Amino acid sequence: MARKTGSHSEITGPKIRAAAQRLFAQDGFAAVSMRRIAAEVGVQAGALYLYTPDKQALLFDMMTAHLGELLEAAAALPAAPDPVARLDRFARFHIAHHLERPEAVFIAYMELRNLTPENFAAVEEMRRRYEQMLQAILSDGKAQGLFRIGDAKLTTLALIAMMNGVTTWYREGGRLSRSEVAAHYADMALRAVRA
């Protein structure tokens, strides 16, 4: 037996990425074998190497795709003159965006230590750029006297950590809807920094 009937790279490729993402999120990068990913796709392990040079690239590409999408979406946010409105918008966007792809989010900050040093540096740089967007809003608001903030960098990290946490507990069909959760978090973020 060799080539499968109906096989196509445009089908198998995404299937592999999807299976890898699901399994990495569930059990962790180190605990998932290439054979298990292959089995999930319905293929032998060797076939995976037609689509990725190695396991590391599977993880790295997954992370950069996620962060690239995040940066792009954040950059496309409608501008607002008022830092208060911008923070509210940013917080709601962040929560909504993250709740829509919990697996990618989870992987992007749980599997950092499984990246090679070069890949880690690249991912960190993307993450830094994203955090910089939030920090700019906070600094602006502080300069305008709208926010009372001790340290903009620390506050940025605190708010991001708070908002990222939502993916660890939120479950579809639970007590609260996504927009209720987003509103609640945005409210807390604003109150934590407003003058």
Place this chain on the structure above:
Amino acid sequence: MARKTGSHSEITGPKIRAAAQRLFAQDGFAAVSMRRIAAEVGVQAGALYLYTPDKQALLFDMMTAHLGELLEAAAALPAAPDPVARLDRFARFHIAHHLERPEAVFIAYMELRNLTPENFAAVEEMRRRYEQMLQAILSDGKAQGLFRIGDAKLTTLALIAMMNGVTTWYREGGRLSRSEVAAHYADMALRAVRA
């Protein structure tokens, strides 16, 4: 060669736990082999099994020890009649306690998925009890009209996530001291919930 000169279970035991904790925090449970832990201690892999029944127990005991210590320390916090003071005290305690043992904290919430189902349930129960302490403070404050909170459970999770995040970036000898960081986080937590 067999028994080492100067060897003693009261020395080797803690050494093993310390090495395992450092390595688990650095590279993750799944990525660390028993041989590597043994090498770190200066012993052969087989010797580890005099101190732990298996690798899983090494992780589980580490987590329960950490959470047990956390629960005990939190329970010993001096009481305060006012929910505002209690929240301030709790937040400062949480930050200080976590900054003193970043490795244990990191492991306790990064390696949950590497626990067997029974062990996971036990750890989750301890975590739940801790979160309950914070939730009680928030609910009290809400009942007394001191806090304006939409959902106490959600707020609890948001505050814990925010405060836990500190261990991912704080480095000894950095720009801010531990108590400055603790004060800043406590301030944000209070402002996020106060009426």
Place this chain on the structure above:
DNA sequence: CTTCTATCTGACCAAGCGTTCAGTTCAAGA
């Protein structure tokens, strides 16, 4: 119908995994 190439199998490699255990050596008590 034939040819070509994209796709996949299945066997294989060297290395490493968690764990066990018979045997060896040291420390401490008699």
Place this chain on the structure above:
DNA sequence: TCTTGAACTGAACGCTTGGTCAGATAGAAG
């Protein structure tokens, strides 16, 4: 000094790992 048991070694177990590759088969093109 002798004995006993705690502490440890080193080899071995069966299995899994990431990765490679020659060969086989399917779909697409002519």
